[in-house]
Amino acid sequence: MNEILKGLSIPFLGTSLGAACVFLMKKELNMTMQRVLTGFAAGVMTAASVWSLLIPAIEQSGESLGKLAFIPAAVGFLVGIFFLLLLDRLIPHLHFNSDKAEGLKARLSKNTMLMLAVTIHNIPEGMAVGVVYAGLIYGGSDITSAAALALALGIAIQNFPEGAIISMPLKADGMGKGKAFALGVLSGAAEPVGAVLTILAASLIVPLMPYLLSFAAGAMIYVVVEELIPEMSSGEHSNIGTISFAFGFAAMMILDVTLG
Numbered sequence: 001m002n003e004i005l006k007g008l009s010i011p012f013l014g015t016s017l018g019a020a021c022v023f024l025m026k027k028e029l030n031m032t033m034q035r036v037l038t039g040f041a042a043g044v045m046t047a048a049s050v051w052s053l054l055i056p057a058i059e060q061s062g063e064s065l066g067k068l069a070f071i072p073a074a075v076g077f078l079v080g081i082f083f084l085l086l087l088d089r090l091i092p093h094l095h096f097n098s099d100k101a102e103g104l105k106a107r108l109s110k111n112t113m114l115m116l117a118v119t120i121h122n123i124p125e126g127m128a129v130g131v132v133y134a135g136l137i138y139g140g141s142d143i144t145s146a147a148a149l150a151l152a153l154g155i156a157i158q159n160f161p162e163g164a165i166i167s168m169p170l171k172a173d174g175m176g177k178g179k180a181f182a183l184g185v186l187s188g189a190a191e192p193v194g195a196v197l198t199i200l201a202a203s204l205i206v207p208l209m210p211y212l213l214s215f216a217a218g219a220m221i222y223v224v225v226e227e228l229i230p231e232m233s234s235g236e237h238s239n240i241g242t243i244s245f246a247f248g249f250a251a252m253m254i255l256d257v258t259l260g
Contacts, residue, residue: 004137007129007148007152008129008192009192010152010155011159012188012189013156014156014160015162015163015184015191016163016188017160018161018162018163019163019166019183019185020167020181021164022177022181023177032240034161034165035231035233035238035240037160038165038228038232038241039243039245040157040247041159041228042224042228042245043246043248043252044154044155044158044248044252045158045223046245046252047249047251047256049221051253052150052151054217056132057076057211058070058072060213061210072210072214073213075214076210076211076214077214077215077217078218079211080124080219083218084124084222085222087123088226122162122187122189122194124216124219124220124223125159125194126190126198127195128155128220130196131202131209131212131213131216132151132216133199135148135213136148147259149259150255150258154252154255155191157251157252158248163188164184167183198212229241232245
């Protein structure tokens with residue numbers, strides 16, 4: 001149980017450490033650094049979706065479905081994509097340009113909208129960690145404790161820039177360091193909650209574990225395409241985001257293969 005609690009808390013710790021940058025840095029993160037961190041985070045999440053979620057889902061389904069093992073992975077992946085698309089429609093955020101979103105942006109600051117965006121995309125990350133540890137707890141999957149830890153560490157790595165990207169602009173706008181740090185930490189609160197709820201729900205539907213794993217992968221990939229890639233590519237043309245993506249992808253791949 002201690003191992004599971006540790007695994008669930010590691011991603012949240014990543015957000016908290018990122019938010020703590022507000023005590024160490026005098027100025028807001030510049031655009032180049034934001035691109036580096038966001039690109040690295042996108043690479044980590046993409047690799048985690050493949051090695052820690054989709055591949056285990058296909059391998060688990062292969063025992064009973066053979067060459068049709070792709071079906072649960074494909075179905076779960078697409079459902080995850082469309083679930084996040086629906087969530088975006090219901091809760092507008094920075095990259096959603098409907099009239100409803102524009103009206104909300106008119107009433108709220110960019111920093112508030114950024115916090116909302118980060119909180120939204122912490123949901124699938126929490127679900128991803130939760131579903132992997134659920135597979136570890138309830139069995140019926142090929143997931144090892146090392147592989148689950150690798151995913152938790154990978155998401156913690158990509159949570160670090162999120163905490164910084166929330167707390168630093170708040171401080172730059174005149175907010176006190178303590179409050180900016182607290183709000184940065186709070187932006188990651190949805191993650192452990194989502195993980196715990198997913199574990200509790202998974203106990204009722206263990207046979208659907210391949211679908212749950214691939215659902216989490218689809219949700220994470222949606223976040224990468226909709227949130228992170230536009231952020232790392234914004235402004236003047238630069239390859240720094242793409243290079244950072246490559247390093248993030250390689251780092252998570254190495255983590256998963258080495259620890260898994």
